[in-house]
Amino acid sequence: MAGVSQSAVSRVFTKGASASAATVQKVKKAADKLGYRPNVLARAMITGKSHIIGLVVAYLDNQFYPEALERLSNALQAKGYHILIFTAPNSSDGIESVVRDLMDYQVDGIIAASVSMSSSLAALCAKAGIPVVLFNRGQPGSGLSAVTSANVKGGYRATQALIDAGHSRIAHIAGWNGSLTGTDRQQGFEDAMANAQLTPFAIVDGMYNRDIAAAAARQLMSGATSPDAIFVGNDHMAFAVMDTIRTMGYAIPKDVSIIGYDDVPLAAWAAYDLTTVRQPVNRMVEATITTLLSQIEGTDTYLQTIEIDGPLIQRGSSRLPKGQL
Amino acid sequence: MAGVSQSAVSRVFTKGASASAATVQKVKKAADKLGYRPNVLARAMITGKSHIIGLVVAYLDNQFYPEALERLSNALQAKGYHILIFTAPNSSDGIESVVRDLMDYQVDGIIAASVSMSSSLAALCAKAGIPVVLFNRGQPGSGLSAVTSANVKGGYRATQALIDAGHSRIAHIAGWNGSLTGTDRQQGFEDAMANAQLTPFAIVDGMYNRDIAAAAARQLMSGATSPDAIFVGNDHMAFAVMDTIRTMGYAIPKDVSIIGYDDVPLAAWAAYDLTTVRQPVNRMVEATITTLLSQIEGTDTYLQTIEIDGPLIQRGSSRLPKGQL
DNA sequence: CTGAAAGCGCTTACAG
DNA sequence: CTGAAAGCGCTTACAG
Numbered sequence: 001m002a003g004v005s006q007s008a009v010s011r012v013f014t015k016g017a018s019a020s021a022a023t024v025q026k027v028k029k030a031a032d033k034l035g036y037r038p039n040v041l042a043r044a045m046i047t048g049k050s051h052i053i054g055l056v057v058a059y060l061d062n063q064f065y066p067e068a069l070e071r072l073s074n075a076l077q078a079k080g081y082h083i084l085i086f087t088a089p090n091s092s093d094g095i096e097s098v099v100r101d102l103m104d105y106q107v108d109g110i111i112a113a114s115v116s117m118s119s120s121l122a123a124l125c126a127k128a129g130i131p132v133v134l135f136n137r138g139q140p141g142s143g144l145s146a147v148t149s150a151n152v153k154g155g156y157r158a159t160q161a162l163i164d165a166g167h168s169r170i171a172h173i174a175g176w177n178g179s180l181t182g183t184d185r186q187q188g189f190e191d192a193m194a195n196a197q198l199t200p201f202a203i204v205d206g207m208y209n210r211d212i213a214a215a216a217a218r219q220l221m222s223g224a225t226s227p228d229a230i231f232v233g234n235d236h237m238a239f240a241v242m243d244t245i246r247t248m249g250y251a252i253p254k255d256v257s258i259i260g261y262d263d264v265p266l267a268a269w270a271a272y273d274l275t276t277v278r279q280p281v282n283r284m285v286e287a288t289i290t291t292l293l294s295q296i297e298g299t300d301t302y303l304q305t306i307e308i309d310g311p312l313i314q315r316g317s318s319r320l321p322k323g324q325l
Numbered sequence: 326m327a328g329v330s331q332s333a334v335s336r337v338f339t340k341g342a343s344a345s346a347a348t349v350q351k352v353k354k355a356a357d358k359l360g361y362r363p364n365v366l367a368r369a370m371i372t373g374k375s376h377i378i379g380l381v382v383a384y385l386d387n388q389f390y391p392e393a394l395e396r397l398s399n400a401l402q403a404k405g406y407h408i409l410i411f412t413a414p415n416s417s418d419g420i421e422s423v424v425r426d427l428m429d430y431q432v433d434g435i436i437a438a439s440v441s442m443s444s445s446l447a448a449l450c451a452k453a454g455i456p457v458v459l460f461n462r463g464q465p466g467s468g469l470s471a472v473t474s475a476n477v478k479g480g481y482r483a484t485q486a487l488i489d490a491g492h493s494r495i496a497h498i499a500g501w502n503g504s505l506t507g508t509d510r511q512q513g514f515e516d517a518m519a520n521a522q523l524t525p526f527a528i529v530d531g532m533y534n535r536d537i538a539a540a541a542a543r544q545l546m547s548g549a550t551s552p553d554a555i556f557v558g559n560d561h562m563a564f565a566v567m568d569t570i571r572t573m574g575y576a577i578p579k580d581v582s583i584i585g586y587d588d589v590p591l592a593a594w595a596a597y598d599l600t601t602v603r604q605p606v607n608r609m610v611e612a613t614i615t616t617l618l619s620q621i622e623g624t625d626t627y628l629q630t631i632e633i634d635g636p637l638i639q640r641g642s643s644r645l646p647k648g649q650l
Numbered sequence: 651c652t653g654a655a656a657g658c659g660c661t662t663a664c665a666g
Numbered sequence: 667c668t669g670a671a672a673g674c675g676c677t678t679a680c681a682g
Binding site: 035041042050055061066069070073082083085086087101104105124127240243266 | 362364365370380388391395402407408410412425426428431449564567568569571595596
């Protein structure tokens with residue numbers, strides 16, 4: 001190159017390594033001229049750190065995920081990491097092959113957004129020394145770290161708001177039964193109802209799917225008696241529910257109050273103006289990254305389960321509590 | 326390991342290499358037991374192919390991009406490639422540092438979704454032999470391949486539909502002036518108006534931004550005379566425009582017809598039911614991948630500019646052409 | 651078909 | 667502070 005040894009060059013590009021001002025200057029100058037930059041892959045081989053984080057994500061049509069992805073990517077970029085993305089079917093086979101692919105790329109860590117992992121898969125990652133954190137999906141006993149919102153509390157809060165507004169025929173279109181987020185929010189619903197000595201009008205599994213939720217709403221509203229309020233397991237389904245109910249000729253919130261969960265950007269738009277429980281994406285992202293990086297950088301390896309509480313955002317799709325304007 | 330040389334193992338895991346049935350079996354068995362899989366990074370070093378595609382994306386809040394990202398990722402995954410994601414500010418500095426990062430990771434190719442690249446940056450990639458394709462953003466003279474929809478035609482088509490429906494005071498809230506997608510759609514608008522001997526009611530730059538578009542809509546509808554139809558540069562802005570106009574007390578399409586561009590999933594939802602020009606994401610993704618991979622795999626290196634035409638999707642936000650029901 | 655050898659581009663003890 | 671040497675885990679001519 002221009003004057004010094006390979007080792008010297010390496011030291012110039014390694015922060016915290018000793019190099020004299022003179023060499024630094026010589027090397028930098030030559031590097032600029034040549035357009036030289038260290039090869040991250042070669043560095044990864046020798047250090048064992050690829051600075052690549054694998055992200056497994058199932059659905060991108062739910063607005064919550066693009067937003068989370070963007071923040072995750074930005075925050076990680078700021079720390080010198082980058083995201084290798086894998087979209088995965090929610091089947092366990094799909095996840096398995098994806099995780100193997102991820103491991104082939106020597107990722108330093110894995111963020112699984114809204115997908116579950118079998119315990120054998122979790123064990124595989126553990127054996128390979130790859131930390132995993134579940135984002136927006138808990139899985140007790142999996143031996144994996146997880147960051148979620150306080151789903152039971154959130155479900156309780158949403159339901160309580162409906163009760164406070166004077167509703168009594170309250171239905172729940174639940175998030176998917178196969179997910180802890182779904183069952184936790186439902187638990188909150190049931191707790192609040194029980195506390196108020198109310199019987200749920202109905203509980204239906206919406207499977208986090210627009211079509212299923214819409215069908216459920218149609219059915220609920222077609223009976224001899226119909227609910228006067230519905231707590232829906234996430235915003236994505238709640239929009240479908242609102243569309244369906246309005247198309248049937250009902251007014252929201254005059255005939256039915258609707259509350260969702262997530263507070264995706266669209267919830268604030270005038271066409272829906274949806275009351276919802278906010279999942280604080282930025283704080284969830286922060287917690288995810290802190291947890292993951294501390295495991296990667298080895299300061300601690302014990303797993304963590306973090307729940308972040310979020311407020312109810314009162315908007316126009318649900319009646320206000322009695323006594324308030 | 327279990328019986329053979331390193332070279333033999335390599336051959337078993339390299340398709341198209343010669344290895345006897347016996348060795349294949351021995352190696353596979355040992356690999357299974359050990360959980361061995363080839364290290365992609367090490368392979369990348371020697372072959373010069375990382376099988377990583379860098380994706381630069383600016384905004385994920387416009388629903389068009391999550392959808393494109395998901396399809397891009399799936400299609401690439403099927404071909405053995407994976408996406409390293411970079412979210413970038415739309416400033417040229419931001420892009421520059423992002424592209425350098427990308428090059429450090431030895432990506433085989435770059436997809437730039439809705440961002441522009443300076444010609445010096447383009448030259449940098451060319452020198453490094455990294456093919457780039459622009460997705461949903463043209464840039465004539467950049468020496469870069471690009472895949473877009475037929476934006477001039479699409480703008481024309483949308484405007485013509487408004488004219489056919491009997492509108493005469495037609496305004497355009499344009500996509501960003503600094504982007505070819507924006508100016509092309511505007512060109513289509515102007516051509517159609519001129520052809521029909523109509524004068525545009527107004528043309529305002531919405532900068533692909535909800536707030537700016539909403540402000541523009543408010544202003545347009547507050548004048549002494551107001552437009553009876555608005556062609557908006559993309560769906561993302563169109564939703565904001567619809568919200569604003571409805572909040573002002575106007576009915577859509579009774580008082581004003583609205584047409585957008587993209588046909589994102591939300592456009593089909595009942596709350597908006599937006600007439601729009603479809604950008605055929607799947608075909609755009611296909612074209613992008615074909616172009617990129619053929620450049621990577623070296624079959625051809627000449628650049629291509631592909632425009633894909635999409636139909637107008639007539640929905641409830643705009644009046645039907647005269648003579649139709 | 652198969653093994654020994656070289657080399658991809660780096661970093662990191664180890665001497666000096 | 668600095669250079670020579672070894673090694674990360676692979677693939678690929680090159681002989682056999």
